[in-house]
Amino acid sequence: MRAAVYHRFGGPDVVRIEQVPQPAVGATEVLIRVRATTVSAADRRARSKDVPAGLALPSSLVLGVRRPRRPILGMDVAGVVESVGARVTRFRPGDEVVAMLGSRFAGHAEFAVADESSAIALKPTTASFAEAVALVFGGVTARAFLNQTRVAPGSSVLVNGASGAVGSAAVQLCAAAGAHVTAVSSAGNAELVLSLGADSTVDYNAADFAGGRDRYDNVIDCVGNAPVSRVLPVLNPGGAVLLVAGNLRSLVTAPGQARRHGLTVATAPGPYLASDLEHLGRLMDAGRLRAVIERCYPLEQITAAHRRVDTNRKRGNVVIDVG
Incomplete structure (x- = not known):
């Protein structure tokens, strides 16, 4: 599958589109064909290792010391369930879903996996994939x-x-x-x-x-x-x-x-919950919550998306159309 990968910490130009193995699916996991994801402030910090004062050491335990531990960024996805593990009961192939991957990252790719017990929920019915994913991280x-x-x-x-x-x-x-x-x-x-x-x-x-x-x-x-x-x-x-x-x-x-x-x-969000994603979806379907999207970039232009996020001046979300 195609994925936006980085092998060293640095500026936007360290991100490249590469062919990588499709992720394996565990018994309780859902494989999602990603249609949209975002480049967030968290992705920028992880990519550049530009973390708040005093947090360099603890952040290295998550991000890696000399090179990235998780070479594919992306904390959120919206897409279609491709397949499910043997013990999955909440979702089935063809379901349109959103998921918050959190510090596992790996959303900037054509496929991503999420455990069915994690923050994954059906996509709001009134939203496009781009609009739906713009609700997730923020x-x-x-x-x-x-x-x-x-x-x-x-x-x-x-x-x-x-x-x-x-x-x-x-x-x-x-x-x-x-x-x-x-x-x-x-x-x-x-x-x-x-x-x-x-x-x-x-x-x-x-x-x-x-x-x-x-x-x-x-x-x-x-x-x-x-x-x-x-x-x-x-x-x-x-x-x-x-x-x-x-x-x-x-x-x-x-x-x-x-x-x-x-x-x-x-000082921390605590666990990300599927019930919170469901709440956001209900508000969106009721017209009480809307996606704020500054711009959508195709996956091939993800470096440009990172450059925009690096300005610290983005309005709402910078969305990646994975296609």
Whole structure:
């Protein structure tokens, strides 16, 4: 099968299209003929080994020390079930599915495997493969963090990095829950985040989102520059800080700060769940969640897709059409 492969860490040009063996299918696994995947910020970090301060050593255990442990990137896929293992009961050949592969990667290829007990679900019926896969990485990550707090109707939420894959999903999920959402983005992305359900915006180039008079029940940091110490002045008592991105210092100090100030602080998404993918699909089919796609690239142009993600200026998702 064709796959986008990298054999050393570095810039976008280390990624090449190669012929590699099709993955074997275990007894509880599903083989997916991939129709679409995305190049995410996580793929960029893995490819370049550009990780937050203090996380170089632990990240090497996952990514590899001198060369990549998993030469095919891609944390999400949408496609059609090609075959199933002997003990699979939830899916059958021909099913259209989405799956979050997580740190196993391997989605940037014509075929991928996922265990039926993992985060795999039927594709939303109203979505194309490109639209469906654009919900997966950002949507299931946002949902996994939001599962660790409570977003109630009328509550207030600040989303930092609201125009990215995770941020754009978080804005929509919080708006769907009835919260008042303030989105932090550039001025150029204000129209986008307002269209996703944000009630107000903050241009990070013009104002300090942690220095205003407004207060929030939940702060979601998708950038990595809003640790607890920074957002504490704008957080309501008993509030929550969801650190989707952060360096070692912010992650290590978070539990102590949570106890000291009586907060909920989440530093990891926890397990990715099929039920969360199903929830996202229901919202999409109901017209309450939409895919945010900046551009689709064919698999042969995946290097160009990596270059775009490297700018840190993408809006929503960069999708790869595997064909």
